[in-house]
Amino acid sequence: MKEFGHCPHGTIAIKAGSLANPIVFNSGSRIGNVAAEADEEFLFDCFVDTAALAELKDNNSPKMLLLGSTGAGKTALIRKIQRDADSANLIQLDEMALDYLGNSDVIQFLVSIGVSLDMFFQALWKHVILIEFIRLKFRVEDEQKSRFVFSQITRYFSSDKRKERGLAYLKNWESKFWVTMDENIREITQNLEREINLELGGEIQKFNSRAGYARSLSAEKKSQLQRVARKFVAPQLLTDLAKVIDTLAEYDAKQKVSYILIDQLDENWIDESIKYPMIRALIESLKSLRRITDLKTIVSLRSDLLEKVIMETRDSGFQSEKYEDYIIRLKWNTALLKTLVNKRVNYLFRRKYSTQNITFEDIFPEKVMNTGTPFAAILERSLMRPRDVINFVNFCLEASEGSTSVSRKYFTQAERVYSANRLNAMIEEWQGVVLGVEGLINTLKGRKPSFPISDFCTSDLLDELVNSFPNSEKRSKDKLWKLVEDATSRSVEPFDLAACLIERLHLVGAIGVKYDASLPYQYFFQTQKALPTTYLDSSTKVRVHSMLHSALGIVS
Incomplete structure (x- = not known):
């Protein structure tokens, strides 16, 4: 040779x-x-087209939330759209001054007393996306072009009194369409800080100087502070932005669709105390932005992160099913x-x-x-x-x-x-979604490839779970930990512990579940939906995923 x-x-x-x-x-x-x-x-020369790409690019489709597990190809799709579209911009989270937002004493104070920042965060996202849309649509590169664009929009609606409020908002930003994203966010946040400080400056000083101040407040005092703060948390700003959306939705510049792309939300771009509310606010914002027919906002999100967002921000009346119309699940x-x-x-x-x-x-x-x-x-x-x-x-x-x-x-x-x-x-x-995930997966070590749930229902399971949970403040909110804690002090059915454990292991992809002999094993990656534990019983069979067999010492 x-x-x-x-x-x-x-x-x-x-x-x-x-x-x-x-x-x-x-x-x-x-x-x-x-x-x-x-x-x-390899990415572009070896790109494989999926149905998801066409639907994401179609502005008549409501699908805007690209959902998939790590490694499913979400970022590849986002980059493909960015590369192929005439008008597209990937928002870089590290350019959004989010460190300023996360470190704001006012924001931290409002979070500590339980004030919902959902409307403020929605306003922030809408403002950022709309400004980026204007920059893309009109090729705004400097202050002169920024002012020219505003004058064009103003002339277009010169006789329409309904657009005055939206135009007034744009007038305020007419010289800033070209300014960097972090400056815009910083200015909006500083406006909120000034208003809150005028009313609650003394309380914020106490919050900064006394550790645990928020926890020491009486329920009555906290409720009073919440009422005052809620007046300033962006309802007016959201109303103005709704008018801006109406204005841009009716403005006809005969342009192709512009794509605003958002990716890497799973990374450490902001403090966790406000990360999940901000992601939910982003998702909520997408619906109203659809009124602008030549704008499509596409958000890439890990399946597990969406589950975490729903768990952390769920409130009365919330229904995760309402997101389904906007979700496209990436499957191969x-x-x-x-x-x-x-x-x-x-x-x-x-x-x-x-x-x-x-x-x-x-x-x-x-x-x-x-x-x-x-x-x-x-x-x-x-x-x-x-x-x-x-x-x-x-x-x-x-x-x-x-x-x-x-x-x-x-x-x-x-x-x-x-x-x-x-x-x-x-x-x-x-590990950021399921508390003690490593220990939970380790409960599968040395087991048979498949077994009934009843094999988990032993006295040893409680000891394994006690050792699995780290010392963390998050334990008090964790459903499985509460069961473990109860089991150490009173009688808890072993099946309840096992079923909750199976639910977690299924969610992370470590196991498949077979409800009865006529059905195949079902894995989370197939449905990307959490396991309905009400269908489980002690005879339900579990199979450890083959990719973990070697690492967990499982021999067929």
Whole structure:
């Protein structure tokens, strides 16, 4: 065998006088990176179109909330829209002066006394999105163009008295359409701070100087402060912004649709005490913004983060079902994932002197398991999302360095690394949502691949759960911890503990649940909806997901 040439990612070799060109893997052989933001080389050339892309781009569709688990391809879709659209902007959360908002003494005081900031946060989001829309739509790049745009809009509605209030708001910002986002947010927040300080400045000083001041307030005093503060928390601003939306909705500049894109809400962009209310306010804001037909706002959100937002901000009368009309859940099937892998394999090992395509089967020719194809074995160990499949193939290529194909031996080696990687990733993904998630998953260690819930209903379960929960203030609000705490002091049915544990393990994707013999196992990644525990009984069967078997010591 003589060397034919070098690809930056893998060595391509050719047998003398042959056109077979078997591939030799090297240390750089990878079919991409698992994070879309670090996958520039493969992302666009190997992009696989899904139904979600067309619906998100369609401004007649109400779908604006892109929901999916970590690694499902949300960021890839957002970046694809940003790249392809004539008018699109990705809002960078780190440019929104949110550190100023999170560190504001006034905001912290209002949160501490239980004042809802929902209207204020909705006003902030609407203002930011509308200003970005104006900048995009009219190509505003400086103050002169900013003022010119306002004059155009004013002339268009010169005889319409109904638009006076919206125009007055725009007049106030006419020189600032081009100003950075953080300056706009800072100014709105400072306006609120001035108004609150005029009325409650003394209380805020006490809050800053005395630890636990808010907790020491009587219910009557706290209620009084809440009444005063609520007068200033943006009802007027929201009304003005509603008029601005009406004005822009009727303004005809014959422009193509502009896309405002928001991603990475799962990252640490603001203090948790206001993060979840801000995300809910953003979702609530999307509905009224739809009245502007040449604006589409698309928000990417992890499934678990939405669950957390709902849990943390639920109030009387709230119905999460009302979001369904706006949600598109990102799902993959076998055919789409196979297309994705084949595109990436071919891109990595493309052959300059041959028209032959390189496919997954070219590098996975052997049966790596006793039954099924290699690709089926990989999918069985995945949550049916691109990140898992790319990750597994990369580990296989790494284990097979110096070889021309992935053998059963190398597949097994890769699986051990992959399983440990997925376990760690699952813990990291859910630790902000499910209290003590690592300990909960560890209750599956050494068990059979599948078992009835009754196997969990033992005296040992309580001890395991007691040891699973960290010392945290959040324990007092956690449903499972309350059951554990009650069980240490009085009789609690073991099934109640087990059912609550199963609910958590299903949510994080560690297990599937089979309600009766006629149904298949159901996993969270398939429905992206929490498990209805009312259907559980002691005979309900549980299956540990195959991707965790190696890491948890589960042997078939």
